Amino acid sequence: MPLMTTDDLKDFLGREFPQVKNDFVIEEVRDMGIRVRLKVEDRHLRPGGTVSGPTMFSLADVTVYLAILAMIGPKALAVTTNCSIDFMRKPASGTDLVADCTLLKLGKVLAVGDVLLHSEGVAAPVAHATLTYSIPPGQ
Amino acid sequence: MPLMTTDDLKDFLGREFPQVKNDFVIEEVRDMGIRVRLKVEDRHLRPGGTVSGPTMFSLADVTVYLAILAMIGPKALAVTTNCSIDFMRKPASGTDLVADCTLLKLGKVLAVGDVLLHSEGVAAPVAHATLTYSIPPGQ
Amino acid sequence: MPLMTTDDLKDFLGREFPQVKNDFVIEEVRDMGIRVRLKVEDRHLRPGGTVSGPTMFSLADVTVYLAILAMIGPKALAVTTNCSIDFMRKPASGTDLVADCTLLKLGKVLAVGDVLLHSEGVAAPVAHATLTYSIPPGQ
Amino acid sequence: MPLMTTDDLKDFLGREFPQVKNDFVIEEVRDMGIRVRLKVEDRHLRPGGTVSGPTMFSLADVTVYLAILAMIGPKALAVTTNCSIDFMRKPASGTDLVADCTLLKLGKVLAVGDVLLHSEGVAAPVAHATLTYSIPPGQ
Numbered sequence: 001m002p003l004m005t006t007d008d009l010k011d012f013l014g015r016e017f018p019q020v021k022n023d024f025v026i027e028e029v030r031d032m033g034i035r036v037r038l039k040v041e042d043r044h045l046r047p048g049g050t051v052s053g054p055t056m057f058s059l060a061d062v063t064v065y066l067a068i069l070a071m072i073g074p075k076a077l078a079v080t081t082n083c084s085i086d087f088m089r090k091p092a093s094g095t096d097l098v099a100d101c102t103l104l105k106l107g108k109v110l111a112v113g114d115v116l117l118h119s120e121g122v123a124a125p126v127a128h129a130t131l132t133y134s135i136p137p138g139q
Numbered sequence: 140m141p142l143m144t145t146d147d148l149k150d151f152l153g154r155e156f157p158q159v160k161n162d163f164v165i166e167e168v169r170d171m172g173i174r175v176r177l178k179v180e181d182r183h184l185r186p187g188g189t190v191s192g193p194t195m196f197s198l199a200d201v202t203v204y205l206a207i208l209a210m211i212g213p214k215a216l217a218v219t220t221n222c223s224i225d226f227m228r229k230p231a232s233g234t235d236l237v238a239d240c241t242l243l244k245l246g247k248v249l250a251v252g253d254v255l256l257h258s259e260g261v262a263a264p265v266a267h268a269t270l271t272y273s274i275p276p277g278q
Numbered sequence: 279m280p281l282m283t284t285d286d287l288k289d290f291l292g293r294e295f296p297q298v299k300n301d302f303v304i305e306e307v308r309d310m311g312i313r314v315r316l317k318v319e320d321r322h323l324r325p326g327g328t329v330s331g332p333t334m335f336s337l338a339d340v341t342v343y344l345a346i347l348a349m350i351g352p353k354a355l356a357v358t359t360n361c362s363i364d365f366m367r368k369p370a371s372g373t374d375l376v377a378d379c380t381l382l383k384l385g386k387v388l389a390v391g392d393v394l395l396h397s398e399g400v401a402a403p404v405a406h407a408t409l410t411y412s413i414p415p416g417q
Numbered sequence: 418m419p420l421m422t423t424d425d426l427k428d429f430l431g432r433e434f435p436q437v438k439n440d441f442v443i444e445e446v447r448d449m450g451i452r453v454r455l456k457v458e459d460r461h462l463r464p465g466g467t468v469s470g471p472t473m474f475s476l477a478d479v480t481v482y483l484a485i486l487a488m489i490g491p492k493a494l495a496v497t498t499n500c501s502i503d504f505m506r507k508p509a510s511g512t513d514l515v516a517d518c519t520l521l522k523l524g525k526v527l528a529v530g531d532v533l534l535h536s537e538g539v540a541a542p543v544a545h546a547t548l549t550y551s552i553p554p555g556q
Contacts, residue, residue, distance in 0.1 A: 016325065047294065053358050054336035061331055080331050081527060082499050082549060084223035084362040086251050086269060088244040104255075104267050105227040109526060110498060110551065112225050114253075114267060116243075128243050128253060130225060130269060132499060132549075134527065155464065186433065192478055192497050197471035219470050220388060221360050221410060223501040248387060249359060249412065271360060271410075273388065362501035364529050364547060366522040382533075382545050383505040390503050392531075392545060394521075406521050406531065408503060408547060 002029050002070040009034075009066050012074045024062060032103040034067040037120070040096050049093040051126075056097065056117055057085060060129035063099040064113035068133055071106055078111070078133045085129035092119035097126070109135060141168050141209040148173075148205050151213050163201060171242040173206040176259070179235050188232040190265075195236065195256055196224060199268040202238040203252035207272055210245055217250070217272045224268040231258035236265070248274060280307050280348040287312075287344050290352050302340060310381040312345040315398070318374050327371040329404075334375065334395055335363060338407035341377040342391035346411055349384055356389070356411045363407040370397035375404070387413060419446050419487040426451075426483050429491050441479060449520040451484040454537070457513050466510040468543075473514065473534055474502060477546040480516040481530035485550055488523055495528070495550045502546035509536035514543070526552060 004012070006026045014021040023044075028035040036059065038044070044055040061080055068078055091097060098120050105112040110132055117127040143151070145165045153160040162183075167174040175198065177183070183194040200219055207217055230236060237259050244251040249271055256266040282290070284304045292299040301322075306313040314337065316322070322333040339358055346356055369375060376398050383390040388410055395405040421429070423443045431438040440461075445452040453476065455461070461472040478497055485495055508514060515537050522529040527549055534544040 053339055053361075054332045057335045057361075058332035080365050082362070082364050083331075083335075084269065084360070084499075084501055086243070086271065086360050087358050088251055104225070104264055112227055112267070125243055128251070128269060130223060130267060132225065192500075193471045193475035196474045196500075200470055219504050221362075221501070221503050222470075222474075223362055223499070225499050226497050362547060364521070364549065366529055382503070382542055390505055390545070403521055406529070406547065408501065408545060410503065 001031055003073045004070045005029060008074070009070060012069065013066070020062070024059075026066065027098070029070050032067070032071065032106065034063060034070055034101050036063040036066060036099045036101070038097040038099070040094065051091045051097055053087060056087070056091075056127050057083065057129070059097055059099050059117060060085060060115045060127070061131060063101045063115050064131040064133065067101045067103050067113055068106065068111050068135070071103065072135070078135050080131055081134045082132040083129055085127060087127050089124055089126045091126045092122055095122070096120040109137070111135060140170055142212045143209045144168060147213070148209060151208065152205070159201070163198075165205065166237070168209050171206070171210065171245065173202060173209055173240050175202045175205060175238045175240075177236040177238070179233065190230045190236055192226060195226070195266050196222065196268070198236055198238050198256060199224060199254045199266070200270060202240045202254050203270045203272065206240045206242050206252055207245065207250050207274070210242065211274070217274050219270055220273045221271040222268055224266060226266050228263055228265045230265045231261055234261070235259040248276070250274060279309055281351045282348045283307060286352070287348060290347065291344070298340070302337075304344065305376070307348050310345070310349065310384065312341060312348055312379050314341040314344060314377045314379075316375040316377070318372065329369045329375055331365060334365070334369075334405050335361065335407070337375055337377050337395060338363060338393045338405070339409060341379045341393050342409040342411065345379045345381050345391055346384065346389050346413070349381065350413070356413050358409055359412045360410040361407055363405060365405050367402055367404045369404045370400055373400070374398040387415070389413060418448055420490045421487045422446060425491070426487060429486065430483070437479070441476075443483065444515070446487050449484070449488065449523065450518055451480060451487055452515060452517045453480040453483060455514040455516070457511065468508045468514055470504060473504070473544050474500065474546070476514055476516050476534060477502060477532045477544070478548060480518045480532050481548040481550065484518045484520050484530055485523065485528050485552070488520065489552070495552050497548055498551045499549040500546055502544060504544050506541055506543045508543045509539055512539070513537045526554070528552060
């Protein structure tokens with residue numbers, strides 16, 4: 001079961017990553033999973049009005065990170081070692097993006113999270129990512 | 140909805156890939172998804188008795204291929220362009236492997252499938268893969 | 279051989295992506311390859327002073343995009359369909375990042391680029407990425 | 418510098434993986450890199466006469482494994498945790514496949530290898546893979 005609540009994660013994000021804390025809303029924390037919403041702003045957009053690739057990568061990365069922390073507690077040092085991301089559809093214009101993460105593995109050394117991203121209110125996913133985090137020993 | 144049934148897919152596999160048709164059992168075909176079981180034999184094993192990495196890759200690859208065919212009909216020429224696979228746990232010794240695929244995208248040119256592999260009767264996944272297939276035009 | 283020079287690419291970047299044009303310096307264009315430098319600014323950094331993961335993703339993505347355009351000419355519509363990125367070392371603090379891309383495939387429909395990222399003046403790579411771009415027909 | 422020679426690696430392969438030892442020829446061992454040739458046999462082929470995807474995966478996997486062992490010595494327990502592979506061209510029919518691996522990282526816990534596969538005598542690569550191996554502690 002999670003060791004941190006949505007409020008715990010929000011406090012952690014505000015303390016450790018003040019520059020992005022207002023971008024993300026933690027919507028749900030569950031066993032081995034989490035849902036995070038990106039509040040889309042102009043700076044997240046490409047010409048044409050859709051969310052940029054780096055913004056989607058960033059949302060997927062943060063979501064898996066918070067899913068891991070929710071389970072192991074507020075240890076800031078887990079680092080991404082690999083990400084494979086498929087961009088499948090154009091996000092809806094001017095619409096928040098929602099990321100839903102399931103942790104497939106939470107080992108002592110490595111954790112693997114699977115994330116689906118979709119535009120709020122649209123079922124078809126815009127992107128899918130799988131990320132591996134390395135968890136340093138002794139944390 | 141699928142254009143091919145489990146029996147259609149079985150016939151197709153036997154006709155086009157006679158050398159592997161007895162390795163795989165198509166357990167379920169549904170809209171945008173499929174479940175396939177690998178009947179584990181000695182030749183699929185590593186020293187130590189667990190299923191080898193190439194065998195898991197092969198199961199994931201066949202499963203996405205059949206999921207695509209089930210939806211678009213028996214067109215043999217779709218080809219894998221990318222696979223990202225995470226090996227997360229050792230498969231259970233001497234146990235069949237089950238692959239569950241969901242198609243995340245089925246476009247005119249590219250299809251993307253997500254696959255979870257687990258040892259039969261064990262919930263924790265042994266591997267997770269995402270594959271992209273290119274669908275040649277005019278098929 | 280490339281159809282665009284470093285100056286052509288610089289003009290294109292300034293016209294199509296004005297918001298990031300000052301971040302990137304196109305250092306070299308060669309047959310099926312390109313080298314791009316990211317001028318690291320505070321907004322690219324994580325707490326601790328190293329370049330963030332999304333910034334590295336962004337550099338890899340832009341570099342492959344420009345390598346493709348250099349070969350096929352200024353067609354703005356190629357889109358990333360897949361990226362696999364390995365983060366291997368911490369970037370040097372406060373140091374520009376250099377991305378070196380080799381195009382492994384430049385087909386009519388898909389292009390694949392391989393990118394190594396390293397901190398300027400440091401040989402060991404900080405990250406490695408492989409990206410696939412889809413090239414829309416009729417461009 | 419490597420701790421094992423081509424002969425050391427050949428002996429190791431014959432001892433630990435007798436079922437595949439005759440498939441692979443270790444052509445060159447160098448610092449942080451290796452070149453391995455797959456002697457293509459009928460069982461490696463798809464209908465149509467080209468090398469199958471699982472065979473290419475297998476070659477890439479073995480090549481990175483042997484590149485790691487060459488550097489750290491004969492420790493059989495390193496395991497693949499992730500592979501991302503791009504299939505880019507059809508291999509030449511009835512021709513051996515050559516895999517060239519460069520280790521991008523050789524850490525205490527994780528190693529990352531980059532592999533290019535091409536048909537012998539043909540410059541354009543047929544596939545490109547990046548693999549991560551986990552190296553168990555205390556080996």
